[in-house]
Amino acid sequence: MHRRPLVFSSLLLAIALLSPSLGSGASDMPDETAWVNGLRAKFIGEKAIEEGNDVIELSAPYRAEDPALVPLQITSRIPQTPERFIRKITLVIDNNPVPFGASFEFTPDSGKADIAMRVRVNSYSYVRAIAETNDGKVHMAKAFVKASGGCSAPIGGDLEAAMARLGKMKFKMDGERLTPQQPNLTQLLISHPNITGLQMNQISRMVQPAHYVEEVKVSFNDRPVMTAQTDIAISADPNFRFYFVPQGQGELKAEIRDNLGGRYSTTQTLTP
Amino acid sequence: MAGIMFSDRVERRATHASELAGGIEHLLSRVHNPGPSTPTHRATDPMPRPALLASLLLLAASPCSGRTTIHLEPIAPGVFVHQGVHELPDRHNQGEIANIGFIEGQRCVAVIDSGGSPEQGRALREGIRALTRTPICYVINTHVHPDHIYGNRAFREPGVRFVGHHKLAAAMAARAAFYIDKASRDLDVALTAEDFVLPDIEVNGELELDLGERRLTLVAHATAHTDNDLTVYDETTQTLWLADLLFMDHLPVIDGSLNGWLKVLDRVRAIPAKRAVPGHGPVAAFWPADAAPEIRYLSELRTELRAAIKQGRTIEQAVASAGRSERNRWALFDEFHPRNVATAYAELEWEED
Incomplete structure (x- = not known):
């Protein structure tokens, strides 16, 4: 008698594995296939990778509440000094239709090569933050995220309101005043629907054409602080949190360009 | 503890509904539902494994064969509501989780929300047929969510207009x-574009529907x-069908705008209705008193x-900490x-400082 539940549950498991509509059982488990079979070569080439959290750390929710709005935080473990700094961080989401999420370039003026953003995750996938230091070494941190449908999810909320606000930007500073010579945290909010081009209109059989931010340039008194190349994995209303080191008062400026050629910019004058 | 509190509340709501029905007889309507049969092999004889596997596969393929009936409760003269359950849509309930129903006039029936699956749409149509000979003239969809529109196709025939x-x-x-995609994955229900029956009549502002000696006022x-919520007000019984603008017991779900929702609630709260019909909750609610918990949840979250x-x-940080004090007050909070x-954070961070 006691064996029966076991038999029963193993049969249910068999059904789960056999049933195609449940998706393949394998894709629910952490899986390196896409990485090994191409993504590694594409993004890193032959170079050696140092894995772990010594240089860079990535935090992501294991199970995402909203696949179209998955918060990611990349934290650097080394200060940005002219001698040693993180030059570039590339974000890769293995199983997204477009695995390239974004790349961020930093300078010693960034102070700290931290970057936080919100992304779309289309199916259970590893998310990778790949940091390249100025000595050419490659460091990688990864996290597995359970989310699905983030790229094809219909544009929710109020697209009309979003389109009316398109191109609007603002900086939010952490604190009222600037602290000179120190890394200051800021957040850049960009109003842009960041349409993926994967959201199909089933009635017209048309795909809503992709319309997304491709480049973000942030400078302080014309010295680059953070420059990003971005793709459709970035959530609607792109939002980036990062540091910069001001020498004194000055102008923080963001310039963005989208794939349809739209250009927008904003500046904010900051004083200590 | 939370569970007990919750079922107490459900008890209270249930009596509440019959109070609100105000003496209407419960003549209804429960065609006997045998329910999905339990697999007999569980009890006794060990079936050879391949056969067992095959029969289980069959079961998995059509978990709801045999479920074709619906319980429609009268909450006011000519107003009938089927109560949904507070569950996530899944393979077992097949998305049949919302309150749906109909209002009957002298000449016409207006269906309000068609159900969470094509099967439930058919069951609703049969349920209405069992109660009245008055023809169905309108199917009103209160908004786009699957649990309110997946029954549409069952009503698609000459003479029926979708609103x-x-x-x-x-x-x-x-x-x-x-x-x-999601219906196939989560519900095991195969849908096609044909199941999404678009409205023939679009409401922009207000629209009146005459059901024969009975006027419905629809507000977009x-x-x-x-971004597509529609409410229905029945003048005859002063019933305000709010659908998912009103959640009770089941946590409100924001898929539009938190600010917008509170604004709309402010407006509809002034409507002197005798009762309201929530999209999730009891079949009928006191109005506006029963909107209080939802308003509290939404406004505390906003604050x-x-x-x-x-x-x-x-x-x-906000996801980890905001609004947690409401946790024991709602089903499906987690x-x-x-x-x-x-969703609300992403909206509110764009408010002008």
């Missing part, structure tokens, strides 16, 4: 591909629960999020609250 918010068609078109609202944004707290916080 929705002027933004409903666009929302259906934008979501259909995603929903079809600004973005609230979704906390505005403060968090002002203090420079991140979306991750399932929907974190997402509500994220």
Whole structure:
């Protein structure tokens, strides 16, 4: 008698594995296939990778509440000094239709090569933050995220309101005043629907054409602080949190360009 | 503890509904439902394994064969509601989780929301047929969510016109591909584009429907629960069918705008209705008293999020901490609250300081 539940549950498991509509059982488990079979070569080439959290750390929710709005935080473990700094961080989401999420370039003026953003995750996938230091070494941190449908999810909320606000930007500073010579945290909010081009209109059989931010340039008194190349994995209303080191008062400026050629910019004058 | 509190409340609501029905007889309507049969092999004889596997596969393929009936409760003369369950849509309930029903006039029946699956749509049609010979003239879709529209196709025939918010068609078109995928994955229900029946009559502002000696006033609202919410007011019985603009017991789900929703609630609260019909909750509610918990949840969430944004707290921190005091007051809180916080945070961070 006691064996029966076991038999029963193993049969249910068999059904789960056999049933195609449940998706393949394998894709629910952490899986390196896409990485090994191409993504590694594409993004890193032959170079050696140092894995772990010594240089860079990535935090992501294991199970995402909203696949179209998955918060990611990349934290650097080394200060940005002219001698040693993180030059570039590339974000890769293995199983997204477009695995390239974004790349961020930093300078010693960034102070700290931290970057936080919100992304779309289309199916259970590893998310990778790949940091390249100025000595050419490659460091990688990864996290597995359970989310699905983030790229094809219909544009929710109020697209009309979003389109009316398109191109609007603002900086939010952490604190009222600037602290000179120190890394200051800021957040850049960009109003842009960041349409993926994967959201199909089933009635017209048309795909809503992709319309997304491709480049973000942030400078302080014309010295680059953070420059990003971005793709459709970035959530609607792109939002980036990062540091910069001001020498004194000055102008923080963001310039963005989208794939349809739209250009927008904003500046904010900051004083200590 | 939470569970007990919750079922107490459900008890109270149930009596509440019959009070509200105000002496209407329960003549109804429960065609006996045998329910899905339990597999007999569980009890006794060990079936050879391949056969057992095959029969289980069969079961998995059509878990709801045999379920064709629906319980429609009269809440006022000519107003009938089927009560949904507070569950996530899944393979077992096949998405049949919302309150749906109909209103009957001398000449016409208006269906309000068609159900969470094509099967439930058919069951609703049969349920209505069992209660009245009056023809169905209208199917009103209160908004685009699957649990309210997947029964549409069952009503598609000459003489039936579909009614929705002027933004409903666009929302259906934008979501259909995603929903079809999701229905196959989560509900094991195979849908096609044909299941998304677009409105023939679009409401922009207000529209009156004459059912014969009975007038319904439909109002298309600004973005609230979704960007295509429609409410129905029955003058004859002063019943205000709010659908998902009103959640009771089941946590409100934000898929439009938190600010917008509170604004709409402010407006509809002034309507002197005798009763309201929530999209999730009892079949009938006291109005506006029963809107209080939802208004409390939404406004407390807004207050906390505005403060968090002002203090420079991140979306991750807000998801972990905002609105937690409401946790024991709602069913499906853990399932929907974190997402509500994220959605609302992303909206509120664009408010002018």
